[in-house]
Amino acid sequence: MKKLVTGALMTAFAATGAQAADDVTLQLKWVTQAQFAGYYVAAAKGFYEAEGLNVTILPGGPDVAPTQVIAGGGADVVVDWMPSALAAREKGLALVNIAQPFKSSGMMLTCLKESGITTPADFAGKTLGVWFGGNEYPFLNWMSSLGLKTDGSEGGVTVLKQGFNVDPLLQKQAACVSTMTYNEYWQVIDAGLTPDDLVTFKYEDQGVATLEDGLYVMEDKLSDPAFADKMVRFVRASMKGWKEAEANPDEAAMIVLDNDETGAQTEAHQKRMMGEIAKLTAGSNGALDEADYQRTVEKLLAGGSDPVISKAPEGAWSHAITDLALK
Amino acid sequence: MIWLWGALAFWVAAVALNAALARRAARYPVLRLVVPAVFGVTLLVVWEGVVRGLGVSPVILPPPSAVGARLVGSLPVLWGDFVQTFLKGALSGYVIGCGAAVAVAIAIDRSVFLQRGLLPVGNFVAALPIVGIAPIMVMWFGFDWHSKAAVVVVMVFFPVLVNTVAGLKATEAMQRDLMATYSASYGQTLRKLRLPAAMPFIFNGLKIAATLALIGAIVAEFFGSPTRGMGFRITAEIGKLGLDMIWATIAVAALAGSAFYGAIALIERAVTFWHPSQRN
Numbered sequence: 352m353k354k355l356v357t358g359a360l361m362t363a364f365a366a367t368g369a370q371a372a373d374d375v376t377l378q379l380k381w382v383t384q385a386q387f388a389g390y391y392v393a394a395a396k397g398f399y400e401a402e403g404l405n406v407t408i409l410p411g412g413p414d415v416a417p418t419q420v421i422a423g424g425g426a427d428v429v430v431d432w433m434p435s436a437l438a439a440r441e442k443g444l445a446l447v448n449i450a451q452p453f454k455s456s457g458m459m460l461t462c463l464k465e466s467g468i469t470t471p472a473d474f475a476g477k478t479l480g481v482w483f484g485g486n487e488y489p490f491l492n493w494m495s496s497l498g499l500k501t502d503g504s505e506g507g508v509t510v511l512k513q514g515f516n517v518d519p520l521l522q523k524q525a526a527c528v529s530t531m532t533y534n535e536y537w538q539v540i541d542a543g544l545t546p547d548d549l550v551t552f553k554y555e556d557q558g559v560a561t562l563e564d565g566l567y568v569m570e571d572k573l574s575d576p577a578f579a580d581k582m583v584r585f586v587r588a589s590m591k592g593w594k595e596a597e598a599n600p601d602e603a604a605m606i607v608l609d610n611d612e613t614g615a616q617t618e619a620h621q622k623r624m625m626g627e628i629a630k631l632t633a634g635s636n637g638a639l640d641e642a643d644y645q646r647t648v649e650k651l652l653a654g655g656s657d658p659v660i661s662k663a664p665e666g667a668w669s670h671a672i673t674d675l676a677l678k
Numbered sequence: 679m680i681w682l683w684g685a686l687a688f689w690v691a692a693v694a695l696n697a698a699l700a701r702r703a704a705r706y707p708v709l710r711l712v713v714p715a716v717f718g719v720t721l722l723v724v725w726e727g728v729v730r731g732l733g734v735s736p737v738i739l740p741p742p743s744a745v746g747a748r749l750v751g752s753l754p755v756l757w758g759d760f761v762q763t764f765l766k767g768a769l770s771g772y773v774i775g776c777g778a779a780v781a782v783a784i785a786i787d788r789s790v791f792l793q794r795g796l797l798p799v800g801n802f803v804a805a806l807p808i809v810g811i812a813p814i815m816v817m818w819f820g821f822d823w824h825s826k827a828a829v830v831v832v833m834v835f836f837p838v839l840v841n842t843v844a845g846l847k848a849t850e851a852m853q854r855d856l857m858a859t860y861s862a863s864y865g866q867t868l869r870k871l872r873l874p875a876a877m878p879f880i881f882n883g884l885k886i887a888a889t890l891a892l893i894g895a896i897v898a899e900f901f902g903s904p905t906r907g908m909g910f911r912i913t914a915e916i917g918k919l920g921l922d923m924i925w926a927t928i929a930v931a932a933l934a935g936s937a938f939y940g941a942i943a944l945i946e947r948a949v950t951f952w953h954p955s956q957r958n
Binding site: 413416418419422423435438439442443444483484486487501502503509510511512513514516518519522524 | 735736737738813816817820821899900901902903904905910913914916917918919920
């Protein structure tokens, strides 16, 4: 049925010829950087235009919660991490994952070797830096699976709400801090520490990785065939942009730099970031892998005393868009 | 729809009631407290009615009943945040900052050199944005409440300093001359004449600083904190879309801020009872 509707719409577009482009607003999870290169490449290379879309990309930042933006109608589609999207869904904001360009998680805990940590079992009694505002769930989950308390009680870990930098590690206020493989880890290296000084634990390797950087829309809008068709074209063009960025990381980094209105990003940093991002998007054609989804949900449900979500979500993802977009 | 019309009807009735009460306030002083209370209740009822009537999503604006339920249900958490942010961070920063400002103001008053040199520096410090200072203070004093207190010290220092310096200049030459004829020392003149005369000014600064202190402590927590505190709660809950908890925290902050301001105003009334502005 959906195919029929989309087909009819396509014919309608073809028949009317030069139609005004459809507007799509995308809210990013963070500031303009290579983490979102696929979307900027798709825009710069005219992939969106070719699909009859006029895409506005809104950069995020520490004070922007994508879920809140889409709830307020400020965006059609947002980039978000699945834990925060599912938590929002349980709170009554029906978000649906329509595509998952990131296959792997880039999150890790970076520790100073001198703190004596060699395995996760050594975390007890240490201070660990964590990002909050929706990014804390995988961490809390990991700690509860290790049996470590995070409320500051004896035998557990002390949690420090870390700003979006690595200062607590450099100043030795924390034994470990949260880093992304493509960003903060390199800030530590740039600050003068060598990989030999550090021990890193990738969430992916610890089996607690949750899905990052998926595309989410509101469920009720998805039932509108015109909107669904827009999203099909948006996802198709975006994935084309992602694969292009993966293949030409340096060029993609330069496109990102051109789009950085703040001028805060540097060429070397973005090229390095794009190289790391390409590792995370590799292996995803944009369609959500059900097994990855199941793993994420299990992790979030098993949050100990304070689970992120209390029951398995229904209809939190859909292949309807990617099935059409990737055919 | 019934909620919307109900809210509208309640609003009209409450405004009429308030108007009637206000007319009688001259005769019954107790009504002066009833009128703002009725206004506050009206605001809450209209908020509840509009949110329910228009079906506003709770992640945009939760109804006050949900906020109230969350407030009551999370009292231990909110109390922990209050102790961390208000009692430890804001209050200690406030005491240190205001104390230092008054001391420095007296030093400035004694020395022309400091007057020329220190006031501009104070001005400069006051112009530093909190988002710039907060991460630096976290670096210097660690992520616990000490760094929040340091941010508060920086924030409250200047308004109190400027007001105290102005206050110390408030006495007239004739009054100071009189003290001189008594052969009073600088310290005696300061204690008996100039500080009392400066009190209305100092309290002005203290009242401005009272509201700044809480804001400073909360915002500073955005830049690194342990897992408690009002600023922490707000940033952590926004990711979960726990808007009811955020509003509950805001309610606590507003109550604490108002009570703090009120306490300073009461002390002011007791200390500067002689001032024309305090006489009825």
